Amino acid sequence: MMTDARITIAAAELWLPDRRESAADVGSTPDKAGYDSVAVSDDIAPPDMAVHAATAALARAGWDGGELDLLLHAWAYHQGHDYWSAPHYVADRLGADRALPIGIQQICNGGGAALQTAAAYLMADPGTNRALVTTADRFCAPGFDRWRGDLGVSYGDGATALLLRRTDAGEQPQGLRLLAIASQPASRLEKMNRGQDPFSPAARFDGGQVDVRRTKKSYLREHGVTAFREVERESLRSVVTAALAEAGTVGDDPALRWCVVPRLRRDALESSYVPLLSELTTAKILDTGRTTGHLGAGDLPSGIAELMAGNLLESGERALVLGTGSGFTWSCAVVENPVAAAAQERR
Structure with missing residues (x-):
């Protein structure tokens, strides 16, 4: 999708928990495991991770949650509750009362799908000027074995936030x-x-x-x-x-x-x-x-x-x-x- 250079990423944040679990901790080596370590959240749920990342992004850009028109939250694994909307939770915690919360569930390409969807909204809808994309996942026991549950990949916990805005012609964008x-x-x-x-x-x-x-x-x-x-x-x-x-x-x-x-x-x-x-x-x-x-x-x-x-x-x-x-x-x-x-x- 072409954006005609009309979309600016005003801020981007990666939030990671402090703890790391090394390959040695699970009886392996970096060469065999494919990673030196993975990030592990012992107690913070994915939607709260997303709030942490988004709060930092908003502060970096000098934005307020109430200025957001659109919020897209993407995830691959369990968000902490059944039959429940994590995007609305993130919006509420950020004071993004005007933002339309949308969930993007495309497994591990969710962040890319959410970014593309946000860009399409910004280009197509004159009423959408500022958008937030968040992702968050926590691959914890007992439901998931982060090291041995998949082929070709081991899983770490963390969240991201991207702030997007439509840039007017001739405007000097701040960001990427x-x-x-x-x-x-x-x-x-x-x-x-x-x-x-x-x-x-x-x-x-x-x-x-x-x-x-x-x-x-x-x-x-x-x-x-x-x-x-x-x-x-x-x-x-x-x-x-x-x-x-x-x-x-x-x-x-x-x-x-x-x-x-x-x-x-x-x-x-x-x-x-x-x-x-x-x-x-x-x-x-x-x-x-x-x-x-x-x-x-x-x-x-x-x-x-x-x-x-x-x-x-x-x-x-x-x-x-x-x-x-x-x-x-x-x-x-x-x-x-x-x-x-x-x-x-x-x-």
Whole structure:
């Protein structure tokens, strides 16, 4: 989706709990586990994590919750209550009484889907000027084994918040400019998280713990690893190519400085993402997940937050930020530090 450089990310925050659980703590090594450690929240529920991240983002931007027109909250796992709306909780805690709360449940690509949805609202609806995107997940026992519950990834707890606004023509934006965001689905892979299991009447009806490893192994026995890798490679190629084209840039543009990858296991990144991305772009790979683990719906927004917190983009530089989630869907955002570009336009 092209944004015509009309959407500004005014602030981005990544909230992480203080505690880390290391690979050694679970009888493994970083090489075998794919991570040095993962972030663990012992007592703070996901919606409250989202409130922490959003409060920090609002303070950084100098905004008030009451100024928000739209709030999208995304998650991958249990938010703390059944048959309940976490987005409305986040809005209420922030004093965002005017904001329309919407939940985005696209598993681990939720942050990318929420960002794309927020951008579409801002571009299409004149009454929507300021939007908040939050994500939050806590992958705790007894329902989830963060280290062994899935293939290719171990899970950390945390939350993110992005503040977006529509920028008027000629206005000097403060923050990062969202140039484009593209998504590529591969719905034929939904069975990887379903396996051969029949539909159940309630959550975890057939077992006390989520076991994605079992359903993925069932799928791979039936269809093969090679078939999945081919779909993954072509989907990743498609989404990156589309995002670059929509942003009006090319893979070897010297201004394209970073390619921020999802917080997957190191071996998963090195076997698929890194070779293909190195083929498609000369941007430097930025892997931020070794000490946090995969953050569920928060991988893509957390990549944007890392860019902003570390001032990793100089004036006029751009970055690709990637996310992926079961289903499957891949998303890719292109962001830019607009200062030099804006100055050049004025000249």
